Amino acid sequence: MTLRVAVVGAGPAGIYAADILTKSEADVSVDLIERLPAPFGLVRYGVAPDHPRIKEIIKALQRIIAKPEVRLLANVDLGNDLKVEELREFYDAVIIATGAMADRDLNVPGEDLKRSYGAADFVSWYDSHPDVAQTWDFGDGTHTAVIGVGNVALDVARVLAKTADEMLVTDIPPQVYAGLKSKKITDVHVFARRGPAYAKFSPMELRELNHSPNVEVIVHPEGFEVDDHSMEHIAKHKTHKLVLDILANWVGRDLEGKPHRIHLHFMESPTEILGEDGEVVGLRTERTELVGDGSVRGTGQFTDWPVQSVYRAVGYASSALPDVPFDSRNLVIPNEGGRVLDLDGNPIPGTFVTGWIKRGPVGLIGHTKSDAAETVGHVLADTTETATARTTDDVDAFLRERGVDFITIEDWERIDAHEISLGEAEQRLRVKLPTREQMIGAARDA
Structure with a gap:
């Protein structure tokens, strides 16, 4: 049976977790759930615009999210659009990779x-x-x-x-x-x-x-x-x-x-x-x-x-998520090797963490990859229970019923192409769309 995993956060940490999952021997299906209309996290929104060489990593990340085993569900906000406990109805495991933006x-x-x-x-x-x-x-x-x-x-x-x-x-x-x-x-x-x-x-x-x-x-x-x-x-x-x-x-x-x-x-x-x-x-x-x-x-x-x-x-600094334990002193989700721990220090079944919200905002991309590998190892070893509603159609129907205007990989590719076209008009690589409304409009070809 296919192992269904939700990765919350489509920055490098979340995308590398998805990549390692798809390269494992397990039959997996990964949904990348991202709060913003665009993926890539701090690579897109944390690297200075005059550092295009560092942003070359986006090309590698793009190839990962385009894999057939991976779906992008962007413009979906955990805590407002859905809860962690609701994710567990659709996925065998949830990996939180929301990083640090504060x-x-x-x-x-x-x-x-x-x-x-x-x-x-x-x-x-x-x-x-x-x-x-x-x-x-x-x-x-x-x-x-x-x-x-x-x-x-x-x-x-x-x-x-x-x-x-x-x-x-x-x-x-x-x-x-x-x-x-x-x-x-x-x-x-x-x-x-x-x-x-x-x-x-x-x-x-x-x-x-x-x-x-x-x-x-x-x-x-x-x-x-x-x-x-x-x-x-x-x-x-x-x-x-x-x-x-x-x-x-x-x-x-x-x-x-x-x-x-x-x-x-x-x-x-x-x-x-x-x-x-x-x-x-x-x-x-x-x-x-x-x-x-x-x-x-x-x-x-x-x-x-x-x-x-x-x-x-x-x-x-990382920020707390609704209904997820948070260590306000160290500004991380309490965990043991990526297994999220409850207030008594016991692992919460099916709930994992990776990236800066797991270990704090230190280290470079290489650390993020090894970090994700550790977490994914525990996901594959620990996940035995199966979710009740298991298909992608179930997830999509739930989000549409909530009125969530989610962005797929095809939508993101339209946003990406639109930004590149804006750049070409000014002999630049791209010009970013700065608002949600503009990004969603480009996704819908509006």
Whole structure:
């Protein structure tokens, strides 16, 4: 008998789980259930638009969702359109792969001031996420701060610093271009609590920071400290050594006088976002010092930086789902190797989890694949009960009865083709459709 599995979330984690299921020896049928009208998750809505090479992974993901054993049911929202317990009526197993889209808090005073932003919100805006506002308030400020030393922080800093015309070759729609055109930012200050040996940038992302003809990257020598533990650390992590070498080559180099600047500040820990009349007017940081074990401590030396906005890029956070256990401290669904656990720590039959909502928002695509393999192994080993209503017609009829206007793979291909045609008209690869209404209209050829 065919094993029927629902995978909730059509980002990389969910799609890789579907792929591994279809490559197993079991006879399987997989439905990818996605809240948005488009698949691919953070690859579509979390990668900066000026990084088309990273988005090449979409081609591989597209081939997976086009497999005959896999169906796409997008524009279906778990919790509003249907419940997990209802899914169990149609599927032998449910794998939750909803990822992480929210921002982690910085937990400093002033975080709620106007123009204190979470990086994930900004990324969603410039990536034209259909559930966010179409406008962005840059204000009139010329200086801004980005807090964090990961690739998201670099993406945010680069988009803030580059001109709108530089971004116009990407897939941004007109309202994102207009928003970027309105910003007056000349200087972007990126702050890291630790030293350069512990920066989490990838070497490729860091090098690309320096490619813009309009943006100068300045690595400030203050705080550029490397101790014995730092050297031991980079000896064990090749990418960290490459990053440190790039940064070291940029310290003290001659400036070219470009109109926009990205400043990298190490050993500066944000302690307060400063405000006046409810708006950001500065950022206060404390100089830190290396302790010798990879950690840092404050020195009591504070600096106030006159910035007019702050972007917090300190990590993504997963969100709870209705009627699914959630660990609010670690921001994951409690699980053991992908088996979802109830409040007593016992596995919930037929319910599994994979991706960032399983292990937290860390790791790259390779980790996601191995993560999915572990979960799928438990699905195949544990699933013995069978669902009652087992056909695809049963699922489709249920959704239509609920009034759910779901998007199939054929619908998505029409959306995809429409975006590509918009791009061709402007000699670009594509132009994104920014709203649900436009996407669904393209799916229906309206």
